[in-house]
Amino acid sequence: MRMRKKKWAMPYLEANTDFVIFQPESNKGNWKKILNKDILHIEIGCGKGDYFIQMSNMYPDEGWLAIEKDYNCAAVAAKKALENRPDNALMIAHDAANINEWFLDEEVDVIHLNFSDPWPKSKNSKRRLSHSNFLQQYFKILNKNGKIILKTDNKKFFEYSLIEFTNFGYKLENVWVDFRDEDHPEDAISEYEAKFMALGQPIYRAIFSKSNVIM
């Protein structure tokens, strides 16, 4: 569901450009240097930020970059993150449609897709973050051992994603059809994830690596 417009969102984002980046292409090739970390994670569609905020606390030696196109969500996420200004995380307030323009080839280590919008109508399939147009771009920016970790509550979107990733040539490293059935303290629970867990719905998760892709 779309978040209501917040009057303070854009002024807040614009007042915090040391943390919120509007022109990510200007940092292309320098993300690890800027974050002063050797490992770079990106989360595309971070929503209100719960996942990357927790993960950047849990893994302080790794760098985290959260991407969100909706300025209202991005502002909520930035405000939460800036309560404890993490030195290993930044946000990008932008649509990820041309994400390969923001990173050098192989600059990214892990891509996280948490509860991405499923866009159920086929006329909108290109907006899905697991559409082949995105997979092509992920392939370029991920390093040779890079991984993509996807979680969703949506069975149809999960099946679609499994097919898209494997058809493209990514290797399916691991798959769960009820990820939260067991404890997984190594992985934070996102805002949407918490909602679906409270409803008793299973959480689907898959890890893909690009090591199989032959271009």
Ligand SMILES: C[S@@+](CC[C@H](N)C(=O)[O-])C[C@H]1O[C@@H](n2cnc3c(N)ncnc32)[C@H](O)[C@@H]1O
């Ligand atoms: C369903 S919400 C999930 C939020 C969060 N990941 C979670 O699990 O709680 C999906 C989010 O992805 C964002 N999003 C969708 N497509 C995007 C894109 N192309 N670029 C950046 N953000 C995107 C939406 O604005 C929305 O905030």
